Amino acid sequence: MSSPRPPGDQLRSLASQRLSDGRLPSSAAETRASGYGSGKSICALCDGRIMSDEVEYRLVNPQDDREVALHLGCRFVWLSECAEL
Numbered sequence: 001m002s003s004p005r006p007p008g009d010q011l012r013s014l015a016s017q018r019l020s021d022g023r024l025p026s027s028a029a030e031t032r033a034s035g036y037g038s039g040k041s042i043c044a045l046c047d048g049r050i051m052s053d054e055v056e057y058r059l060v061n062p063q064d065d066r067e068v069a070l071h072l073g074c075r076f077v078w079l080s081e082c083a084e085l
């Protein structure tokens with residue numbers, strides 16, 4: 001059985017957790033690139049692989065200059081959590 005995507009509520013609590021421990025950048029992060037996934041990146045929110053038929057956003061975490069990849073849908077969850085900070 002393939003691992004199902006966590007439902008929205010779970011993603012939102014993951015997002016706030018990862019925002020507070022620094023694994024996800026705050027809203028100050030700039031989007032470096034967006035496009036279809038490489039099939040190699042792991043989403044920083046849901047830990048799922050971003051497949052080549054899914055849109056991938058790459059951001060730079062200003063705290064440590066690391067690049068972070070997110071699914072399109074996970075980016076929306078992350079952004080809405082940022083807005084609540």
Ligand SMILES: [Zn+2]
Binds near residue numbers: 046047
């Ligand atoms: Zn994701």
